[in-house]
Amino acid sequence: MQRALLDQLKIITEEERKILDGVAEVDRDLYTSGCDFIVDSAKMFNEGKLITVRTHTRFIHFPAHRHNFIEVLYVCQGKLVNIIGGKEVVIQKGELLFLNQFTRHEILPAGKDDIAINFMILPEFFDVAYTMAGNNNVLADFLVNVLRQDEERGEYLHFRVAEVLQIQNLLENMIYSLVTGKGDQNKINQTTMGLIFLYLLDSVQYVEMRVPNQYENMISMTTLEYIEQQYKTATLTELCEQLHLPMHTLSKMIKKSTGFNFKELLQRKRLNKAVELMCETDLPINDVIAAVGYENNSYFHRVFKEHYHMTPRAFRVANSSKKQVHL
Incomplete structure (x- = not known):
């Protein structure tokens, strides 16, 4: 992360200054109007915004609380320790923690050099990311369904993606945009989150999940x-x-x-890959069929026509001039 941006994120906030001056507990009035500690989107979001961002408040223990929105925690420097469902979940530098709506968690005190960002996101913000992932992406379906559930059972997705430079660069761009307030935030940041989401789909080997079953x-x-x-x-x-x-x-x-x-899952993947090869390369159809794992050309033609209602050759003619095919 650029030093200038990190230095800006390190600045002691008014809330943190009061804590350092002796305030012993989190000021709940900053976060909620109710008796139960549910961080309220009405308190945190400006009107019309689907996403907002703030630095995580350091130097104090955040007691068990919930949110009526999706929270994504990103650690820029140091670490952040959450307690979720009685389990200690440590988020290290460069890692992401997606917390579902109403997931109850607490956060241990962060030190001066533990710099974390809270992305606070309304569920509909992910519509763009979901569309970018494609209608036939069952992995995207799976993750979005997790994020759209309205439960209190401790759902989270912990992505250890510190070494995935594309994700780190996109997050830095997004943080800069949200912190400085420059640009059409909803549009730019929804698209950026969509790109992050696509890279996360390629990084599921780095994810730890806690969801029902x-x-x-x-x-x-x-x-x-x-x-x-x-x-x-x-x-x-x-x-x-x-x-x-x-x-x-x-x-x-x-x-x-x-x-x-x-x-069905395997067939979906093979067909998607076949479409990609047909529309983005000049490989003969028979070579495409072999490249995606089908040994029987007649079977592939039958399956393809059942799915797309046209032959592979007709599909290629109709879509090869397009830069992106939406399935």
């Missing part, structure tokens, strides 16, 4: 990542061997968590 969901995430990386040769038998699970058990978990069976 956590084990089943982690198995599903592993399945989706396996298909994403191994779509050309992927088989349910091989995945069962890797996960040490009976085929009927794994099949049931996948269907329950994603709404699709393994064959």
Whole structure:
């Protein structure tokens, strides 16, 4: 992160100055109007805004509280320690923590050099990111569904992506925009978050999740990542061997968590990749079919036509001039 921006984020706020002068507890009136400690979007957002940002208040323990919006914590320097569902979740420099609406958590006191950003986001803000991810992206479906749930059961997504430079650069741009107030914030920042979301979809191997049915969901995430990386040769038998699970058990978990069976997920990925190759390269159709893992050309043509209601060749003619195909 640029030194000038980091120095600006380090500035002691008025709230922090009062804490250093002896205030022993968080001033709840800054965050909520109710008796229960629910941080209220009406207190935190300017009218018409879908996202706002503030530096995390240091030097004090934040007691257990909830939010009526999605919170994304990003650590610019140092670390931030959350307690979620009785578990200590440590967010290190460069990492992201997505907290679902109404997830109850507390935060241990941060020191002077622990600089963290709170992105406070209304659920509809993610509509742009979801659209950018594409309608056939089951991994995006899965993550967005987690973020759209309205529960208190301790859901979070912890992305350890400090080494993913694209994400770090996009976050810095977004923080600069929100801190300085420059630009059309909603439009620019929604698009930036969409790009971050796309990179996060490529980084699911770095995510730790806590959602209901956590084990089943982690198995599903592993399945989706396996298909994403191994779509050309992927088989349910091989995945069962890797996960040490009976085929009927794994099949049931996948269907329950994603709404699709393994064959359908694999077919979706192969078709998406085939469309990408047809529209962005000059590979002959038969070479495209082989590249995505189909051995039977006739079967591919039948499946493709059932899905897109036209032949692969007609689809290529209709879409190859377009820079991006929305499926």
